[in-house]
Amino acid sequence: MWKIARRPLDLTSFILGLSSPDRPFFLNLESTYRCNLKCGFCNVWRNNPYPDEASTEAFKEKISDAWSLGCRLVSFAGGEPLLRGDVDILVQHSLSLGYYVELVTNGVFLDKHLEDLRDIDLLAVSFSYDQGAFNRSRGTRLFNKIRYNIVEAKREGLNPVVFCTLDKETIPHLGETIQFAKKNDLKIHFDLVSYQPREGFDEVNWGEFKQNNDETLTRLSAEKKVYPRIRYGEYFLSRRKGLSINDYVLCQAPITTVSLKPDGSVSLPCLFHTLENSGSQPLREFWMSDKTREMRRKTGKHPFCEECNVICMYWASMRGHPLEVLRWAKEML
Secondary structure, three states, X not given: OHHHHOOHHHHHHHHHOOOOOOOOOXXXXXXOOOOOOOOOOOOHHHOOOOOOOOOHHHXXXXXXXXXXXXXXXXXXEOOOHHHOXXXXXXXXXXXXXXXXXXXXEOOOOHHHOOOOOOOOOEEEEEOOOOHHHHXXXXXXXXXXXXXXXXXXXXXXXXXXXXXXXXXXXXXXXXXXXXXXXXXXXXXXXXXXXXXXXXXXXXXXXXXXXXXXXXXXXXXXXXXXXXXXXXXXXXXXXXXXXXXXXXXXXOOOHHXXXXXXXXXXXXXXXXXXXXXXXXXXXXXXXXXXXXXXXXXXXXXXXXXXXXXXXXXXXXXXXXXXXXXXXXXXHHHHX
């Protein structure tokens, strides 16, 4: 995050809300929807509406275009981004432009990409510590491999962050997951199952996976006193009250975030819902068009926004909310 702070004008303008509504700050690059795991709480792997993926050169061009628009943070996500054979090229291209680079992975192929990912700013690995529950919930037998890859990445100096989604499968093993992080001196981020089905995907039965948030928050608060490297966003776990992002800050994802799809197109208003898609239209032309500007003026007011509680949409909505930024930074950095 300190890399972004080295561009104080960009960061200050974003935090204070002085940047133009036409100037995004985040690039969310879903490079593929293919995935080699079948996590019960996730619906990305269930259907792939983007089987034709953009080429390396096409993605490099989009990354450069997003930088010229104002984006300063790029997050590589999926699907499983390491299934693409060109992630190292795209990461290095992003770093060369000056981006703060994040990559979220399930860790299966991490051992093959340690050198490629050495210079990124945040490496997040989805993991929870119980072999039986982990393999069962993800439809795999790769628990030991992923555990080894995380430890090896730490040994190689990549400082991976464990991302753990809290649901009925993982909460009973919360203590073991924290002990794994503590033993290996890893930062660990906890999040709740999000209810925000994507268009084109089968809907996950959220009710089968959600948990008692009051009990979860109480336990995490106690655990953090013992191991301070736990992160969970207390403000966000207030979902236990049935609140959405718009109860904290008006969602600004359509203004602040370029949501790049596997085929290289851009989705508005956000990565979960497509009311407008750029298709083959150049990014700047699409972003600056009257039609998309009008859509951005309606941000946070669509029917599907009412129950949204996806944490990355919260982060993207801090533009013009310096107190929320400070609150987030105190908890998460």
